[in-house]
Amino acid sequence: EHEVRDLETLRRAFDGGTTTWIDVQGFGDRDRIDAIGSTFGLHPLLLEDVVNVPQRPKVESYGDQVLIIVRMIPVDIAERAEPEQLSLVLGPHYVLTFQERHGHLLAPIRRRIRSRKGAPSGMGADYLAYALVDTVVDAYYPALERIGERLEDLETEVIERPTPEVLGRLHHLKNRLVDLRRGIWPQREALNALVRGDFPAITDPVRIYLRDTHDHCVQTSEVAEMYREMVSGLMNTYLSSVANRTNDVMKVLTIVATIFIPLSFLAGVYGMNFEHMPELHSRWAYPTLWALMVGVAGGMLAFFWRKGWIGPGG
Amino acid sequence: EHEVRDLETLRRAFDGGTTTWIDVQGFGDRDRIDAIGSTFGLHPLLLEDVVNVPQRPKVESYGDQVLIIVRMIPVDIAERAEPEQLSLVLGPHYVLTFQERHGHLLAPIRRRIRSRKGAPSGMGADYLAYALVDTVVDAYYPALERIGERLEDLETEVIERPTPEVLGRLHHLKNRLVDLRRGIWPQREALNALVRGDFPAITDPVRIYLRDTHDHCVQTSEVAEMYREMVSGLMNTYLSSVANRTNDVMKVLTIVATIFIPLSFLAGVYGMNFEHMPELHSRWAYPTLWALMVGVAGGMLAFFWRKGWIGPGG
Amino acid sequence: EHEVRDLETLRRAFDGGTTTWIDVQGFGDRDRIDAIGSTFGLHPLLLEDVVNVPQRPKVESYGDQVLIIVRMIPVDIAERAEPEQLSLVLGPHYVLTFQERHGHLLAPIRRRIRSRKGAPSGMGADYLAYALVDTVVDAYYPALERIGERLEDLETEVIERPTPEVLGRLHHLKNRLVDLRRGIWPQREALNALVRGDFPAITDPVRIYLRDTHDHCVQTSEVAEMYREMVSGLMNTYLSSVANRTNDVMKVLTIVATIFIPLSFLAGVYGMNFEHMPELHSRWAYPTLWALMVGVAGGMLAFFWRKGWIGPGG
Amino acid sequence: EHEVRDLETLRRAFDGGTTTWIDVQGFGDRDRIDAIGSTFGLHPLLLEDVVNVPQRPKVESYGDQVLIIVRMIPVDIAERAEPEQLSLVLGPHYVLTFQERHGHLLAPIRRRIRSRKGAPSGMGADYLAYALVDTVVDAYYPALERIGERLEDLETEVIERPTPEVLGRLHHLKNRLVDLRRGIWPQREALNALVRGDFPAITDPVRIYLRDTHDHCVQTSEVAEMYREMVSGLMNTYLSSVANRTNDVMKVLTIVATIFIPLSFLAGVYGMNFEHMPELHSRWAYPTLWALMVGVAGGMLAFFWRKGWIGPGG
Amino acid sequence: EHEVRDLETLRRAFDGGTTTWIDVQGFGDRDRIDAIGSTFGLHPLLLEDVVNVPQRPKVESYGDQVLIIVRMIPVDIAERAEPEQLSLVLGPHYVLTFQERHGHLLAPIRRRIRSRKGAPSGMGADYLAYALVDTVVDAYYPALERIGERLEDLETEVIERPTPEVLGRLHHLKNRLVDLRRGIWPQREALNALVRGDFPAITDPVRIYLRDTHDHCVQTSEVAEMYREMVSGLMNTYLSSVANRTNDVMKVLTIVATIFIPLSFLAGVYGMNFEHMPELHSRWAYPTLWALMVGVAGGMLAFFWRKGWIGPGG
Structure with missing residues (x-):
C-alpha cells in the first residue's frame, strides 16, 4: 500500500497484478482525475458521478467495473449536515476510492492492510471493497447513538420545560433525520443489489459478508425511522404540553x-x-x-x- | 438432555448421532463460545451475530447450517424495554441455542423433552427448532394482553382525568409499541422465509408447523399495530379533552x-x-x-x- | 341434512358418498371434537386453529383438505365487539363447519338445502363451501350500513353540539372500525388465494362464484376504509369545532x-x-x-x- | 341502430351478424332483463352484478364474454353524490350496455354511429366498447374541473373568512373526493387489465386506444388525489386561521x-x-x-x- | 440543423438519411401539425397526446416509433405554476419534438449540434433523444435549489414572525410541491421503462446514459419529497408557534x-x-x-x- 502521488506510481501499482487500492482524496485537480479515468478506462458517466457530489448511494455496472457509491456520515450528524460521498470502483484486480475531503474514516482498513502486507488471505478485490463499505456502514452506529442520547435529553425537556427553543431543536433534529433517511434508503437498496448477486464481480464468499453489511444497513435504517417517529411524537407532546399550560394559566x-x-x-x-x-x-x-x-x-x-x-x- | 458445562461433554453429546440440543446461556466466556464455534464449524459472521446482541430477527443460511435469530420479550414489556435475543443454529443433527442471560422461557420445552426421553417421535432437529421458535412467539400473547389492559385503563383516564402525567404514560407506551414492532416485523419476514421453503434443512411436515407459528406472529403483529393506532387515537383524544376543558374554563x-x-x-x-x-x-x-x-x-x-x-x- | 348429535350418525352420514355437511356448534365437549378430528383425519394444527378462537381469517391446505376460516360479524357490530369465527374444512365429499356459539346465520343455507333435497345440482362440496362463505361475507353489508347511519348521526352532532360525549362515541366507533378492518383484510387475501386457483379442491365453475364473493369482500373492505377516514375527518372537525367555540366565547x-x-x-x-x-x-x-x-x-x-x-x- | 323495445326486435338485431349495440335503460322490468340474459347466454352472476348497483368498477371474463363495469359521474359531483353504473357486456359481435336511469351521456356515441351507418370502419365490437368506456372516462374531466374551481373559492374563504360553515363545506367536499377515489381506483385497475391483454376479446389495435383511456383514468385519479391533499391542507389552514384569530382576540x-x-x-x-x-x-x-x-x-x-x-x- | 418553416423543407430534411431533428414550436396551426403527422405516419392518438397538453409524462411505443412525453419546469416554479410539456417522437432516423410555446431550454443542444455539424459521433437518433430528455431533467436542479432557498427564508420567519401571511406562503409552496411531484413521479417511471430496455429503439450504449438521467430524476423526486415534508413540518411549527404566543399573551x-x-x-x-x-x-x-x-x-x-x-x- 503506497500513498500514490503521481500518475507514474499509479500506473506501476496497477501493473502489479495483485489487488491494488488507489485512494483519491480531493477533486481539486480535475486533470489528474481525468488521467486516472483514462488509465483505468472509466466510463465518462462514471467519472461524472464520482466528481459531482453528492450522488444518491447506488451500485452500477459498467462493463467489468462496478461503481459503488456510499454515504459517509460524521459522528456528530445530529449537529452538522455534512455527509460525504465515498465512490468505489471495483475492477478485476483493483479498487479505486474517491473522496472529496481528506478523511480518516478508512484509516483502520489501511492499518489492517499494512499489518497483513496485502489483501486478506485468499480474497480478491471484492473483499477489499466489502471491507471499505462495511467500515462506512458501521460508522452509522455511533452517530445514531448520539442522536438517541440527544433525543432522550429533549424528551425530558419537552415534558419539564416546553419552551419554543426546545421545539426549534426538535425541528432541527427532524430535518437531520429526514436527510439521513434520504441517504440510508438507497444505500440499503444498493447493498441489496450486491447481495442478490446481480454483479459477477462479487464472489459468493464475499456476498455472505456483504449480506451482513446489508443487515447492518437495514438495522440503522430502522433505528433512524424509529427516531423520526419519536421526534414526531415529541412534537405532538410539545403541542399538548403548551395546550396544557394555557389551560393552567x-x-x-x-x-x-x-x-x-x-x-x-x-x-x-x-x-x-x-x-x-x-x-x-x-x-x-x-x-x-x-x-x-x-x-x-x-x-x-x-x-x-x-x-x-x-x-x-x- | 444434559446441562452441558464443559466442552468435552459437548463434543460427546454431538457425537451421539441423534438430535442434540446445546443451550449456551451467557456470553461472558468468549473463549468457550469460540471453541463451540470451531467445534461446529460456525462461520465467523454467524458467531458475531450471535454474540453482538441485539440483531434484527432473521433467518440466514450458512452452508448446511441455518441461523435463526428471534426476539424474546418479557411479559411486562409495557413497563420495561428489555427484549432478549435467542439465536438458534439448526445443523444436520443438532440445534444450538444462545442467550445472553439465564432465562426460563425455554423451560417447558426442556421438560417436554425430558419426559419424552428425546426429540418428538420421528421428527428431527428441525422440529426442535420449530418448538423453540414457537415457544418464543407464543410468549408474545400474554405480553400483548397486558398492554391491552393498560390501554383500557388509560382510555378511562384520558376521558375522566386528562392530566399531563397520563399523556406521559401514553407517550411511554407508544415508544414501547414502536420498539416492539421493530422486532415483530422482521421476525414475521424471517418466519415467512422458513415457511416458503427456501431452506432445505426444514422438512415439509415441520413447515406445516412453522406455518402455524408464522400465523401467530402475523396475528401478534396485527394486534401490536392496532394498539399503536389506539394509542395515537388516545393521544388525539387527550388533546381534544384539554381543548374542551380550556373551553369550559x-x-x-x-x-x-x-x-x-x-x-x-x-x-x-x-x-x-x-x-x-x-x-x-x-x-x-x-x-x-x-x-x-x-x-x-x-x-x-x-x-x-x-x-x-x-x-x-x- | 340431519342434525347430527352422536358420532355414529356422523360416521354414517360420512359414508353416504354424496356431499355431506356436518355443522359443529359449541366447543364445550372437547372429546367429541377430537373424535371428529380422528374420524376425518384432521391435522392436529387444523383442529387447534378451529378450537382456539379467534384466529385470523385464512385458507390453508392440509393434504386433500382445505381449512377456511372466516369471521362472522353481528349486524350490530357498531355497538358490540363480538365477531365470531366460522371454520370450514372442505374435504373430498364433505364440508365440516365449526362455530363456538349456536347461531342462525347459516339458517338460509340449511333451508335452501332442505328444500332442494341435497347440494345444488351438479355441484360438489366446494359449492357448498362457497355458499357458506358467501353467506358470511354478505352479512357484512347490513352491519356496514348500520355503521353508515350512525356516522351520519354523529356528523350532525359534531357540527351542532360538539360535546365530549360525541367525541367518546366517535372514538368508540373508530376502534370498532379498526377491529373490523383487522378481520376483513386477511379475509380478502384468503378469498383471493381461493380465486387464484392455488387449491385443487376448488373447481373452476365454483371459482367464478368465489370471484364474486371476493369482489363483495373487497367492496366491504373499501367501505370500511372509507368509514374510517370519515371518522378521522369527523374527529378533526370536532377539534376545529371546539376551537371555534373557544374563539366565540x-x-x-x-x-x-x-x-x-x-x-x-x-x-x-x-x-x-x-x-x-x-x-x-x-x-x-x-x-x-x-x-x-x-x-x-x-x-x-x-x-x-x-x-x-x-x-x-x- | 334501433331503439329496441321488444325482445323480438332484439333477437333479430342479434341475428344480423354485424356488430350490434343493445342499450338497456332502467331495471324495473326484471323479466325482460332475464330474457335478455337467456337470449345472450349471460352467466347468472354477471346478470346480478349488472342489476345490483353499485358494483365496484371491474373487468371480468365469462367464457367468450367480457363484463366491464365503469362508473359514470355527473358533472356536478361536487354537490351531488349520485354516480351511476354503466355495465358493458362485450360479446363476439355485440355490446350490451345496462344503465339504471335514462341518461344522455352516451348520446354522442349514438350520434356518431348513426351518421356513419354502423361501427367505425374495420373495427369490431371491442372498438365500440372502447368508445363507450372512453366517453365515460372523459366525462370525469369537466367534473374534476368544477371541483377545482370550488376548491379555489374555498381557499380564498378559508384565509379571509374562516367560519364554521366553510369548514362544513370543506368537510363535504372531502367526503365527495373520498367517494370519487373509491370509484376511480378500481376503474384504473380494470382498464389496466384490459390494456395488459388478459382478454382475447380485445384486439391489439383497440388495446392501443384503451391504453389512451387508461392514461386518462390515471390522470383523473391523480388530479382527484391532489385535490384531496389540497382539501386536507385547507382544513389545517382553517385550524391555524382559527387559532390565529383567537390569538388576535x-x-x-x-x-x-x-x-x-x-x-x-x-x-x-x-x-x-x-x-x-x-x-x-x-x-x-x-x-x-x-x-x-x-x-x-x-x-x-x-x-x-x-x-x-x-x-x-x- | 435547419429552422424548418414549410413542409417541403421538412420532407427534404427527412429524406436526408442521417439523424434529423424537427422541432415544432406552437400548436396554433393545426393543419401543419396534421401534415407532419401524415408525413411521418404518426398514430392519431399519438398526435392527440402531443397537442392536448398537459399529458402525464410517459413513454409509449407506436410501432417503430416511441413517444416520450416529459415535463419542463421553469426555474421559478416556486412562484409560477406553468410547467410545459415536451413531446418527443423517436423514429428510426429522426426525432420530432413538440412544444406549445417558444422556449430556450433546448438552445444548448442546438448549439452543440451546430458546432459539431450533426449528431454526436457514432450515435443515432436515440442519443439525440437522450440529450434532449437529459437537458429537461437537469433543469429541475436550479428550480429545486430556488425552492430550497425559499424554504430556508420561511423557516426563519415561522420561528421569528409567525404571521398568517407566512402561513399563506407555506400553503402556496406546498401546493407547488404537490403539483411538482405529480409531474416527477410518472417521469421517473417513464425513464425507468426506457432504462429497463422495453423499447428496442434505444440501443444499449444510450441506455447507460439514460440510466444516469433516470438517476437524476430519482434524486430530484427525493429532494422534492423532502421539501414537502419540510413544508409540512414548518406548518406544524407554525401552529405550535401560534399556540405559544397565545400562551404568552x-x-x-x-x-x-x-x-x-x-x-x-x-x-x-x-x-x-x-x-x-x-x-x-x-x-x-x-x-x-x-x-x-x-x-x-x-x-x-x-x-x-x-x-x-x-x-x-x-
Whole structure:
C-alpha cells in the first residue's frame, strides 16, 4: 500500500497484478482525475458521478467495473449536515476510492492492510471493497447513538420545560433525520443489489459478508425511522404540553377573576352615593356584607373544587 | 438432555448421532463460545451475530447450517424495554441455542423433552427448532394482553382525568409499541422465509408447523399495530379533552365576567362624587338601579342560555 | 341434512358418498371434537386453529383438505365487539363447519338445502363451501350500513353540539372500525388465494362464484376504509369545532370586558375623594362624562365591527 | 341502430351478424332483463352484478364474454353524490350496455354511429366498447374541473373568512373526493387489465386506444388525489386561521385589560373613605395621579410594542 | 440543423438519411401539425397526446416509433405554476419534438449540434433523444435549489414572525410541491421503462446514459419529497408557534389581572359608605391596608415565579 502521488506510481501499482487500492482524496485537480479515468478506462458517466457530489448511494455496472457509491456520515450528524460521498470502483484486480475531503474514516482498513502486507488471505478485490463499505456502514452506529442520547435529553425537556427553543431543536433534529433517511434508503437498496448477486464481480464468499453489511444497513435504517417517529411524537407532546399550560394559566385567571369580580361589584354597590340607601345606616350591614362576600367566595371555591380545578390533581 | 458445562461433554453429546440440543446461556466466556464455534464449524459472521446482541430477527443460511435469530420479550414489556435475543443454529443433527442471560422461557420445552426421553417421535432437529421458535412467539400473547389492559385503563383516564402525567404514560407506551414492532416485523419476514421453503434443512411436515407459528406472529403483529393506532387515537383524544376543558374554563370566566363587569360599571357611575348628579337625590333611584342591574344580569344569562353555554348540555 | 348429535350418525352420514355437511356448534365437549378430528383425519394444527378462537381469517391446505376460516360479524357490530369465527374444512365429499356459539346465520343455507333435497345440482362440496362463505361475507353489508347511519348521526352532532360525549362515541366507533378492518383484510387475501386457483379442491365453475364473493369482500373492505377516514375527518372537525367555540366565547368576553373596563376606570376616577378636583364642581361635568363614555363604547363597537367580531358573520 | 323495445326486435338485431349495440335503460322490468340474459347466454352472476348497483368498477371474463363495469359521474359531483353504473357486456359481435336511469351521456356515441351507418370502419365490437368506456372516462374531466374551481373559492374563504360553515363545506367536499377515489381506483385497475391483454376479446389495435383511456383514468385519479391533499391542507389552514384569530382576540383583551385594571385600582385607592389619607388633602395630588396613570399606561403600551403585539405586524 | 418553416423543407430534411431533428414550436396551426403527422405516419392518438397538453409524462411505443412525453419546469416554479410539456417522437432516423410555446431550454443542444455539424459521433437518433430528455431533467436542479432557498427564508420567519401571511406562503409552496411531484413521479417511471430496455429503439450504449438521467430524476423526486415534508413540518411549527404566543399573551393578562383584581376589591371595600365601618376611623388603617395590598401582590408574584411564568425562561 503506497500513498500514490503521481500518475507514474499509479500506473506501476496497477501493473502489479495483485489487488491494488488507489485512494483519491480531493477533486481539486480535475486533470489528474481525468488521467486516472483514462488509465483505468472509466466510463465518462462514471467519472461524472464520482466528481459531482453528492450522488444518491447506488451500485452500477459498467462493463467489468462496478461503481459503488456510499454515504459517509460524521459522528456528530445530529449537529452538522455534512455527509460525504465515498465512490468505489471495483475492477478485476483493483479498487479505486474517491473522496472529496481528506478523511480518516478508512484509516483502520489501511492499518489492517499494512499489518497483513496485502489483501486478506485468499480474497480478491471484492473483499477489499466489502471491507471499505462495511467500515462506512458501521460508522452509522455511533452517530445514531448520539442522536438517541440527544433525543432522550429533549424528551425530558419537552415534558419539564416546553419552551419554543426546545421545539426549534426538535425541528432541527427532524430535518437531520429526514436527510439521513434520504441517504440510508438507497444505500440499503444498493447493498441489496450486491447481495442478490446481480454483479459477477462479487464472489459468493464475499456476498455472505456483504449480506451482513446489508443487515447492518437495514438495522440503522430502522433505528433512524424509529427516531423520526419519536421526534414526531415529541412534537405532538410539545403541542399538548403548551395546550396544557394555557389551560393552567386560564384556570388561575378564572379562579381569581370569578371570585373577586362579583365581590368588587358588591363593594361598588355600597360605594354609591344615593341619598336613599337604607342599608348604609344599619348597624350590622357592614359585617353582614362581609359574611355575604365570604359566602360567595366560598361557594365559588366549592364549585371549582367540584370541577376539579383546585385541590389534588388540579 | 444434559446441562452441558464443559466442552468435552459437548463434543460427546454431538457425537451421539441423534438430535442434540446445546443451550449456551451467557456470553461472558468468549473463549468457550469460540471453541463451540470451531467445534461446529460456525462461520465467523454467524458467531458475531450471535454474540453482538441485539440483531434484527432473521433467518440466514450458512452452508448446511441455518441461523435463526428471534426476539424474546418479557411479559411486562409495557413497563420495561428489555427484549432478549435467542439465536438458534439448526445443523444436520443438532440445534444450538444462545442467550445472553439465564432465562426460563425455554423451560417447558426442556421438560417436554425430558419426559419424552428425546426429540418428538420421528421428527428431527428441525422440529426442535420449530418448538423453540414457537415457544418464543407464543410468549408474545400474554405480553400483548397486558398492554391491552393498560390501554383500557388509560382510555378511562384520558376521558375522566386528562392530566399531563397520563399523556406521559401514553407517550411511554407508544415508544414501547414502536420498539416492539421493530422486532415483530422482521421476525414475521424471517418466519415467512422458513415457511416458503427456501431452506432445505426444514422438512415439509415441520413447515406445516412453522406455518402455524408464522400465523401467530402475523396475528401478534396485527394486534401490536392496532394498539399503536389506539394509542395515537388516545393521544388525539387527550388533546381534544384539554381543548374542551380550556373551553369550559373560558365559559365560566366569560359568564361571570360579562355579567359583573357591566354591573360594576353602573355601581361605579353612582359612586362618583359630582356635585350635580340629579339621580342621586331621587327617592326611587336606588331600587330602580337594582332592577336595572337584575335586568342586565338576566339578559346576559338568557343570551348565554341561547348560546348553549349554560343549562342542559352546557 | 340431519342434525347430527352422536358420532355414529356422523360416521354414517360420512359414508353416504354424496356431499355431506356436518355443522359443529359449541366447543364445550372437547372429546367429541377430537373424535371428529380422528374420524376425518384432521391435522392436529387444523383442529387447534378451529378450537382456539379467534384466529385470523385464512385458507390453508392440509393434504386433500382445505381449512377456511372466516369471521362472522353481528349486524350490530357498531355497538358490540363480538365477531365470531366460522371454520370450514372442505374435504373430498364433505364440508365440516365449526362455530363456538349456536347461531342462525347459516339458517338460509340449511333451508335452501332442505328444500332442494341435497347440494345444488351438479355441484360438489366446494359449492357448498362457497355458499357458506358467501353467506358470511354478505352479512357484512347490513352491519356496514348500520355503521353508515350512525356516522351520519354523529356528523350532525359534531357540527351542532360538539360535546365530549360525541367525541367518546366517535372514538368508540373508530376502534370498532379498526377491529373490523383487522378481520376483513386477511379475509380478502384468503378469498383471493381461493380465486387464484392455488387449491385443487376448488373447481373452476365454483371459482367464478368465489370471484364474486371476493369482489363483495373487497367492496366491504373499501367501505370500511372509507368509514374510517370519515371518522378521522369527523374527529378533526370536532377539534376545529371546539376551537371555534373557544374563539366565540373569547370574543364575547373581550367585547364586554374591553368596553366596560375603561368605562369603569373613568367612573372610578370621579369617585375619588381628592379635595381638589375641579371637574367635580362643574355643572356639565356629569353629562359630559356620560357623553365621553358613550363615545368610548361606540368607538370600541366600531372597532369590533371592523374586525368582523360583531355584526353579520360574527 | 334501433331503439329496441321488444325482445323480438332484439333477437333479430342479434341475428344480423354485424356488430350490434343493445342499450338497456332502467331495471324495473326484471323479466325482460332475464330474457335478455337467456337470449345472450349471460352467466347468472354477471346478470346480478349488472342489476345490483353499485358494483365496484371491474373487468371480468365469462367464457367468450367480457363484463366491464365503469362508473359514470355527473358533472356536478361536487354537490351531488349520485354516480351511476354503466355495465358493458362485450360479446363476439355485440355490446350490451345496462344503465339504471335514462341518461344522455352516451348520446354522442349514438350520434356518431348513426351518421356513419354502423361501427367505425374495420373495427369490431371491442372498438365500440372502447368508445363507450372512453366517453365515460372523459366525462370525469369537466367534473374534476368544477371541483377545482370550488376548491379555489374555498381557499380564498378559508384565509379571509374562516367560519364554521366553510369548514362544513370543506368537510363535504372531502367526503365527495373520498367517494370519487373509491370509484376511480378500481376503474384504473380494470382498464389496466384490459390494456395488459388478459382478454382475447380485445384486439391489439383497440388495446392501443384503451391504453389512451387508461392514461386518462390515471390522470383523473391523480388530479382527484391532489385535490384531496389540497382539501386536507385547507382544513389545517382553517385550524391555524382559527387559532390565529383567537390569538388576535386575546391580544386585544389583554392590552385593554392590563392597561385599565391597574389604573382602576389606583382610582379605587383614592376613592376610599379612610379618615386619615394625607394625599387626599394635597393640592397637587389629583394632577400627580393623572400623570402617574398616564405613565403606567404608556409603560404598558411600550411593553406591548416591544412584544410586537401592537404596531406594524401586530 | 435547419429552422424548418414549410413542409417541403421538412420532407427534404427527412429524406436526408442521417439523424434529423424537427422541432415544432406552437400548436396554433393545426393543419401543419396534421401534415407532419401524415408525413411521418404518426398514430392519431399519438398526435392527440402531443397537442392536448398537459399529458402525464410517459413513454409509449407506436410501432417503430416511441413517444416520450416529459415535463419542463421553469426555474421559478416556486412562484409560477406553468410547467410545459415536451413531446418527443423517436423514429428510426429522426426525432420530432413538440412544444406549445417558444422556449430556450433546448438552445444548448442546438448549439452543440451546430458546432459539431450533426449528431454526436457514432450515435443515432436515440442519443439525440437522450440529450434532449437529459437537458429537461437537469433543469429541475436550479428550480429545486430556488425552492430550497425559499424554504430556508420561511423557516426563519415561522420561528421569528409567525404571521398568517407566512402561513399563506407555506400553503402556496406546498401546493407547488404537490403539483411538482405529480409531474416527477410518472417521469421517473417513464425513464425507468426506457432504462429497463422495453423499447428496442434505444440501443444499449444510450441506455447507460439514460440510466444516469433516470438517476437524476430519482434524486430530484427525493429532494422534492423532502421539501414537502419540510413544508409540512414548518406548518406544524407554525401552529405550535401560534399556540405559544397565545400562551404568552394569556400569561401577561393573568399576571396583571390576578394581581390587581383582588387589590381593587380591597380598595372597593373601603370605598363603601356604610355608617358603621370601624376601620375607617383608625389612624393606621390606610398604611396597614397598603401593607396588606403590597403583601398580596408579592404573594401572587411569588406564586407566578414558582410556576415559572415570570423570571428566567418565562
